[in-house]
Amino acid sequence: MAGVELVAVGTELLLGQLVDTNTPWIAQQLSATGIDVFGTHAIGDNRERIASLVRDVLARRDGAILTGGLGPTVDDLTKEAVCDALGLDTELYEAALTQMIAVFESFGRPMPENNRKQAALPRGSRPMVNPNGTAPGFIVFASDGRFVACMPGVPSEMKPMMTAQLLPWLRERFSPEASIFTRVVHTIGIGESDVDRRIENLFRESENPKIAVLAHDGRTDVKIMAKAPDSAAAERAIAPLQSEIERRLDGFVYGHDDETLATAVATSLHVAGLVVATAESCTGGRLAAAITERAGASQTYAGGVIAYDNAVKIASLGVPQPLLAQDGAVSRGVAEAMARGACTAFSAGIAVATTGIAGPDGGTPDKPVGLVWFAVAMADGTTISRQVRFRGDRIVVQTRATTYALGLLWRFLRGERD
Amino acid sequence: MAGVELVAVGTELLLGQLVDTNTPWIAQQLSATGIDVFGTHAIGDNRERIASLVRDVLARRDGAILTGGLGPTVDDLTKEAVCDALGLDTELYEAALTQMIAVFESFGRPMPENNRKQAALPRGSRPMVNPNGTAPGFIVFASDGRFVACMPGVPSEMKPMMTAQLLPWLRERFSPEASIFTRVVHTIGIGESDVDRRIENLFRESENPKIAVLAHDGRTDVKIMAKAPDSAAAERAIAPLQSEIERRLDGFVYGHDDETLATAVATSLHVAGLVVATAESCTGGRLAAAITERAGASQTYAGGVIAYDNAVKIASLGVPQPLLAQDGAVSRGVAEAMARGACTAFSAGIAVATTGIAGPDGGTPDKPVGLVWFAVAMADGTTISRQVRFRGDRIVVQTRATTYALGLLWRFLRGERD
Numbered sequence: 001m002a003g004v005e006l007v008a009v010g011t012e013l014l015l016g017q018l019v020d021t022n023t024p025w026i027a028q029q030l031s032a033t034g035i036d037v038f039g040t041h042a043i044g045d046n047r048e049r050i051a052s053l054v055r056d057v058l059a060r061r062d063g064a065i066l067t068g069g070l071g072p073t074v075d076d077l078t079k080e081a082v083c084d085a086l087g088l089d090t091e092l093y094e095a096a097l098t099q100m101i102a103v104f105e106s107f108g109r110p111m112p113e114n115n116r117k118q119a120a121l122p123r124g125s126r127p128m129v130n131p132n133g134t135a136p137g138f139i140v141f142a143s144d145g146r147f148v149a150c151m152p153g154v155p156s157e158m159k160p161m162m163t164a165q166l167l168p169w170l171r172e173r174f175s176p177e178a179s180i181f182t183r184v185v186h187t188i189g190i191g192e193s194d195v196d197r198r199i200e201n202l203f204r205e206s207e208n209p210k211i212a213v214l215a216h217d218g219r220t221d222v223k224i225m226a227k228a229p230d231s232a233a234a235e236r237a238i239a240p241l242q243s244e245i246e247r248r249l250d251g252f253v254y255g256h257d258d259e260t261l262a263t264a265v266a267t268s269l270h271v272a273g274l275v276v277a278t279a280e281s282c283t284g285g286r287l288a289a290a291i292t293e294r295a296g297a298s299q300t301y302a303g304g305v306i307a308y309d310n311a312v313k314i315a316s317l318g319v320p321q322p323l324l325a326q327d328g329a330v331s332r333g334v335a336e337a338m339a340r341g342a343c344t345a346f347s348a349g350i351a352v353a354t355t356g357i358a359g360p361d362g363g364t365p366d367k368p369v370g371l372v373w374f375a376v377a378m379a380d381g382t383t384i385s386r387q388v389r390f391r392g393d394r395i396v397v398q399t400r401a402t403t404y405a406l407g408l409l410w411r412f413l414r415g416e417r418d
Numbered sequence: 419m420a421g422v423e424l425v426a427v428g429t430e431l432l433l434g435q436l437v438d439t440n441t442p443w444i445a446q447q448l449s450a451t452g453i454d455v456f457g458t459h460a461i462g463d464n465r466e467r468i469a470s471l472v473r474d475v476l477a478r479r480d481g482a483i484l485t486g487g488l489g490p491t492v493d494d495l496t497k498e499a500v501c502d503a504l505g506l507d508t509e510l511y512e513a514a515l516t517q518m519i520a521v522f523e524s525f526g527r528p529m530p531e532n533n534r535k536q537a538a539l540p541r542g543s544r545p546m547v548n549p550n551g552t553a554p555g556f557i558v559f560a561s562d563g564r565f566v567a568c569m570p571g572v573p574s575e576m577k578p579m580m581t582a583q584l585l586p587w588l589r590e591r592f593s594p595e596a597s598i599f600t601r602v603v604h605t606i607g608i609g610e611s612d613v614d615r616r617i618e619n620l621f622r623e624s625e626n627p628k629i630a631v632l633a634h635d636g637r638t639d640v641k642i643m644a645k646a647p648d649s650a651a652a653e654r655a656i657a658p659l660q661s662e663i664e665r666r667l668d669g670f671v672y673g674h675d676d677e678t679l680a681t682a683v684a685t686s687l688h689v690a691g692l693v694v695a696t697a698e699s700c701t702g703g704r705l706a707a708a709i710t711e712r713a714g715a716s717q718t719y720a721g722g723v724i725a726y727d728n729a730v731k732i733a734s735l736g737v738p739q740p741l742l743a744q745d746g747a748v749s750r751g752v753a754e755a756m757a758r759g760a761c762t763a764f765s766a767g768i769a770v771a772t773t774g775i776a777g778p779d780g781g782t783p784d785k786p787v788g789l790v791w792f793a794v795a796m797a798d799g800t801t802i803s804r805q806v807r808f809r810g811d812r813i814v815v816q817t818r819a820t821t822y823a824l825g826l827l828w829r830f831l832r833g834e835r836d
Contacts, residue, residue, distance in 0.1 A: 014455045016446030017630070019439060023460075028434030037432045038467065042441075042458040049456065056474070180433070193530045193552075196491045200532075203492050212430065213491055215572070223430070278703075278724070284710025285696075285703035288724045292702025295778050295812055303730035305723055306696070306706045312721035312764060316734070346730060360713050389524060392550050394713055396574050 002174065003036035005057045009069035009078050010153060011044040022067050022158055029167060034176030034227070045069055050081035058085070058146045062174075065166070068153030070135040072114045078150055083122050086142050090120040096127050096136040103134055128165040133157035139169065147173075178227045181234035185222040185245055187252040188261060188407035195220045198248045202241065209237050211245075217396075218403035219261065222249070254410055261406045262290050262297075268413035269300040269350070276409070277346035278304030279317055279338040281329065282356035282372055286402040302346040307338065317341030330355050330367050332375075332385050339377035352376050352409045358397045372401045376412040384412055420592065421454035423475045427487035427496050428571060429462040440485045440576055447585060452594030463487060468499035476503070476564045480592075483584070486571030488553040490533045496568055501540050504560050508538040514545050514554040521552055546583040551575040557587065565591075596645050599652035603640040603663055605670040606679060606825040613638045616666045620659065627655050629663075635814075636821040637679065640667070672828055679824045680708050680715075686831035687718040687768070694827070695764035696722030697735055697756040699747065700774035700790055704820040720764040725756065735759030748773050748785050750793075750803050757795035770794050770827045776815045790819045794830045802830060 006026055012018045023040045030037050038061060043053055050069070057064040069078030083090060097119035104111040111134075121127055121138045128137035130152060137151040149166055151158045187195060192215040199222065203211050209226035222245055228234035246253050254264040269276055278288050278301075288304040291297055305316045310329055313319040318341040319334055327333045335355050342351035356372025363369035368389065375385040388404055390397045424444055430436045441458045448455050456479060461471055468487070475482040487496030501508060515537035522529040529552075539545055539556045546555035548570060555569040567584055569576045605613060610633040617640065621629050627644035640663055646652035664671050672682040687694055696706050696719075706722040709715055723734045728747055731737040736759040737752055745751045753773050760769035774790025781787035786807065793803040806822055808815045 013442075014445055014458065015449045016442040016444070016455075019437065019442050021437060024431070024434040024437050026434070027432055031433045037434075038462070039471070040432065040460040044456065053457070182433075182435070191525075191527075193490050193533055197530055197532060200492065212493060214430065217574075223435075225433075280703075280706075283707075284715070285698075285706025285708075285722065285724070288698075288703025289707050289816075290703075292724070292726065292776075293813065293816070297702065298726050301726050303724045303726045303734070304703065305734075306703070306710070306721045308710065308716050308719050308721045309764070316721070316723075316763065345734065346727070347733075358710075389526075391521070391524065392574055393578075395711065396550070398707075398711070 003038045003061050004030070004063045004065055005038055005061050006040040007050075007053060007057070007064055007066045008040070008042045008153070009045065009050060009066060010042070011046075011075070013042040014044050022153065022155055025155070025159065026065065026067070026162060029162060030170070031180050033167065033171060034179040035170055035174050045075040045077055047077045047081045047084065050078060051084040054082060054085035054148060058142055058148070061146075063147040063149065066148065066150045067158055070118065070137070070150060070152050072112070072118055072134070079120075079122065082140060082148050082150060086122065086140065086148065088122045088124065088140065091123050093119055093121050093125070093127050093136070096121065096129070099129055099136070100134050103130075126169075128161050130157055130161060132160060137161050137165070139166070178229050179234075181226050181228055181231060181238065182257075183224045183226075183238050183242055184257050185224070185242065185249070185253055186255045186259065186261070187220050187222070187249055188218075188254050188403070189411060190220060190249065190252040191215075192220045195222060195249065199245055202244065206241060209241055211241070218400040218407075251414075254407075260294070261403065261410065262294050265291070265406055265410050265413070266294060266297070266300045268410060272349075272413060274349035274413075275300055275302045277302045277342040277348035277351040279342035279351060279353040280304060280306050281308060281313070281338070281354060282358040283354045283398055283402050283405065284308070284358070286398055287352065287354060287405050290402055290406060302348045305342065305345065313338060316345060318344065328367065330357055330371060330373055332373055332387070335373035335375035336377060336383050336385050339375040339383065340381070343377055343379045348379070350376065350378050350409075350412075352405050354401055354405050356397070356401060358394045358401075360394060370397050372397070372404070374401075374405050374408050376409055382417075384408070384417060421456045421479050422448065422481045422483055423456055423479050424458040425468075425471060425475065425482055425484045426458070426460045426571070427463065427468060427484060428460070429464075429493075431460040432462050440571065440573060443573070443577065444483060444485070444580060447580060448588070450598050450600065451585060451589055451592075452597035453588055453592050463493045463495055465495045465499045465502065468496060469502040472500060472503035472566060476560055476566070479564070481565040481567065484566065484568045485576055488536065488555070488568060488570050490530070490536055490552070497538075497540065500558060500566050500568060504540065504558065504566065506540045506542065506558065509541050510538050511543070511545050511554070512537075514539065514547070517547055517554070518552050521549075544587075546579050548575050548579060550578060555579050555583070557584070596647050597652075599644050599646055599649060599656065600675075601642045601656050601660055602675050603642070603660065603667070603671055604673045604677065604679070605638050605640070605667055606636075606672050606821070607829060608638060608667065608670040609633075610638045613640060613667065617663055620662065624659060627659055629659070636818040636825070672825075678712070679821065679828065680712050683709070683824055683828050683831065684712060684715070684718045686828060690767075690831060692767035692831075693718055693720045695720045695760040695766035695769040697760035697769060697771040698722065698724050699726060699731070699756070699772060700776045701772045701816055701820050701823065702726065702776070704816055705770065705772060705823050708820055708824060720766045723760065723763065731756060731759075734763060736762065746785065748775055748789060748791055750791055750805065753791035753793035753803050754795060754801050757793040757801065758799070761795055761797045766797070768794065768796050768827075768830075770823050772819055772823050774815070774819060776812045776819075778812060788815050790815070790822070792819075792823050792826050794827055800835075802826070802835060
């Protein structure tokens, strides 16, 4: 039974007081190395329950990798629990003791007596030194050869131990023939179920590479994961599938892997020789923040206005007062006037505007909470506008409206006009 | 056997491509309610393995709470696996179907056929409606009465379902005798180790309530956690400790619990009868976004400018061209001129400005990456300014600079002038 499961030990994890970032990091290292992770667990500082979980994992996998609970305090019980699970006692590892004393010396203080217990490891262990802390890690074996690896829970101690000691050992043990390589295809302007319908048969036909569809706040990603001996072989496996997926999703794909929608917009602006401005009401600065998150944003971004007050819409963006009075701030006319006004105010070639009701208050039967008008305008007067009704709380409306505005700008830059 | 275990479903979790924030959030809600969580798990989109884990959990606990894998795609298998584990088949829930069709209608498009399967739930389920998405949740029972609750994995859909539907049901089922009540004291302008030093002896003296110090992006929180049968008893335990902590941190405490720095600023503005404007360079809209995240922001926020280009600083904010040429955009003089210019441009009583080098490029020996100038100015000309050097990548600099700007505004409104 190949593969491993991961166990994070610590009652604070069960209280939700700490987000466990160790487990995803270890999982990433293992999957990139081609070692399968079949499950991950968090469990409290309870000797019996840890031992029972270790036994369960070893009944179905080749190994268990534990983090946390190796410290000197009374609620650090991982080592004792592993001994219970495997029917082992502990023995003092002189080398571990010497190294611990050296670490304390480097801190300029003597080693407290209760740290001594950290140098006692399950009999037969292969110790892993900890240059960044006092608790050594170890790998220990069940009578049938399956293994349990234990590392400290402090990320700055665990990560170097994993990279320099555990991972090389695992690579040798499993000699994985293949690693997992991932390509992500990002889309905008098409829903998850539509994406799914268009590429559904590819899921069934393809076992390697595998395909997954993931929705994020108004965007949909398609993930292609190939198991291959090296990156060239992975590319050969991924490329034809990627082409087919992109053919089926033509017009919606804005980028790959680490590329963001803001990056895609910046590239399109650069190609068109345009600098953009923003005019925001309900998104309240988030659209500008998404654009300026990128390094080098200043090359394609002039600036923006957050026109919360109608007086600002009039004074800074030149929205006509009668239009505001007649159609209201949340209207096609005002969105378009804001976008055109931003082109003028910032001497920009193109501008994008948002005006809507983020909620929770301010909705009416005609203009409910979540209703947002968007407009993109060019300095020559070419304008498009859209109306969308978003569901969810204020933050969800603001976030999705920001994504939608970037998507609309990107589609406009690709030539979409209706 | 009281208590529950949590299961997050999704192969991407085992590949470490996604940090699971649902599980800690649910754990927090449960522990606050006094319901014990004995373990948490993540598992891939594999029908057999999900079913086997559900059976294992029900063998030792009263219930399992699952998130994820309820979508319409072929790799969403949670419902099928739960049916396998409990020996049930599915039946169509008309109410769930009606609600899903309504959600699609509000999106302005017909429901794709493959979404229909989401309205089929395990026989005997108690459905949980999903006003924020298409997949309904449900609670279903084993023949011995133990339960499995399933919710969508998208946080914006899961959280409202947990709060409004699952948690009240669990509270009734478990009738916990004592819950954990938490009070968070928020501070700004004082570091974690300073907070720690000032209240250190309170940690040792107090077992219930417990105290924890947590640092977040330039702010420091003190958390007081009391185990008590009801909120009145908790309040009696927390109040004296809270007073003592606040006495020791006098001048730095801006709020409690859900109060944000933006809320504290809004309250101070309201009391002072002022409306604020923003003028941002390096924070690129994040300061405005932090202010407008609050419902009702329009009452104390006029609007803002993102003055990325120097031409915008001159045209929209009236920053003198010679000042920009002589001192550079990242300087005390420009920060102060931006704040004063924003008061004028937005007819605001007070304004806050940021100008700095977010990086990774643009640093010089004199003005390194991370250097930011801040200014607060009132319409009458009263101005304060500060220079801070932040460490970290672009996003860290932008985030911390945003927090610092809000903190400076809050301190100014409390009368700090030097």
